[in-house]
Amino acid sequence: MVAVAGFEHLLKSYDIGDLLDDIASADPPAYLRRCFAEGCSAPTLSWPRVQQLAACAMVLDAVLNTRDYEDFEAELIADWRLHYAVAFAKLRDSARLALRRALELNPAVGSADAAAAAAAASPMVPSTPSSAVEPASTPDVFEELRELEHRLDRV
DSSP: OEEEOOOTTTSTTOOHHHHHHHHHHSOHHHHHHHHHHHHHHOSSOOHHHHHHHHHHHHHHHHHHTTEEETTSOHHHHHHHHHHHHHHHHTTHHHHHHHHHHHHHTSTTTTSTTHHHHHHHSOTTSOOBTTBSSOTTOOHHHHHHHHHHHHHHHOO
């Protein structure tokens, strides 16, 4: 197993334990499938939704690529590897698409002024349709999203 440091910028204020409980109390593949489908189809993505997509992608990465994320319950992930690896593998493409969409919906991503745009925006301003990711997010957030997308490309 490969130990992985947490994605501190993406998950700074996100409760992984609650998400893992929600996934475990549902049908895990169905929960992830629905999360990624909503991420692909929603007209906008709020900051909490982006965090949920990232955390669900980390779950997928932990199961498929045998990674040990710091805040994940090792026994639960091991159980999902045993029971859901095949079903989770089918979700890889939709997870990548949802992460890519989260990146594309933010106008600062890909621009040379991404750092300036993030610094100029107030962290307390709520998300609007023209800004899919909270202005408080920094270029580090986008790098972490890109890294997650890249990890799901690997077999």
